[in-house]
Amino acid sequence: MKLFVDTADLAEIETIAGWGVLAGVTTNPSLLAKVEGDADDIYRRVCELVDGPVSAEVVAETRADMVEEGRRLAAIHDNIVVKLPMSAEGLAATSILATDDIRVNMTLCFTAPQALLASASGAAFVSPFIGRFDDIGQNGVECLRDIVEAMETSIYDTEVLAASIRTPVHVTEAARMGADIATIPPKVFYQMLQHPLTDAGTATFTQDFETRRAKAKA
Template identity: 35%
Template sequence: MKIWLDTIDIDAIRKAQAMGVLAGVTTNPSILATANREVEAVLGEILDAQAGPLAAQVVSRELDGMLAQARRLAAISPRMVVKIPAVGEGYRAMSILEREGIATLATTIFETRQLALAALAGASYAAPYVNRIELSTGNAFEVVESSQRLLDAYGYRTAILAAAIKTVDQFLRCARIGVAAVTLPVNVFQQLYASSEDIEQSLRKFDAAWQSNGLTRDAALFQE
């Protein structure tokens, strides 16, 4: 399972990229609206900060508007992925854009039926909103699991990019289901590599044993 970050925090993006665990970055209108800079500059900086895809969402609800915005976003970089709401004309937009070679991500998914239609339309990715589904109906992981089974059964190329992940447990449950990727807010990503008292206690024991023996403590191989 791949990890994308859902953020415009450049420092966090660069750190994840340096760790070697970052597959891509997602944004949405709410996230981009928090920036005090032109959208084009923010997207360009994110592309420079990491080597993977970058997803940005259209804001039009009309077909012509979605297509025009999507094409402009795609022209920024071949690594752009265009997020399209999985409702109404969104499916038609996904189908047209994918045929043009523009990668799309079906977003705002709350039900398996939305993901099924997105797969039929040829979307590259589909993003069920895990935590929001859980708060709404309490069956988020049933939706994710049934969606993954559907994709597997029919061999659709659409990959699930589980979104709105709010806890490490939700991350792990998505991993156990076998989805292709998750997109995480920075705080949840940080929790994945955070230490704990058990970890620190084990490291202290290793250090104490090492320092107790002069031959290991002074070994040239391990000098900083």
């Protein structure tokens, strides 16, 4: 499973990209609102930091406006993927953009039927939201399972991108279920690094090394 980071914060992207683990980036208008700078400039810089798909979301609501905005976003950089919302207008816009060889990430998918529609319209990625199901007391992981299983027999080459990741457990479950990608907030990446036994082991090794060095100097 490929790992994307879900943020528009250039410093966070640069840091995590430096670990050598990132295959792409997802953004949305809410994430862009948290950072300063021109949106197009941010997208260009992200594409320089990570050589992989970078999702840039439209804010238009009609298919014609989505197509126009999508084409403009796609022209920023070859790595840009146009992010469209699941809707009848979004499906129509996706099919038009697909004929222009512009990749689309269909976002806000919550069911297998929605994912199948997105795939049939030509979407390159479909993004089921795990955490938002959990927020309303439903099992987001099981909903992801439904989508992955439904897409396994699809004739289309659409990748399942697990989104709204809230914990390292979500990442593990997405991988176990066969999601192609998980897009992960920076704070969860840092949580994935950590385990108390790792910290304890490192401390022990360091202490043993220092003890040996002290004896050698004695």
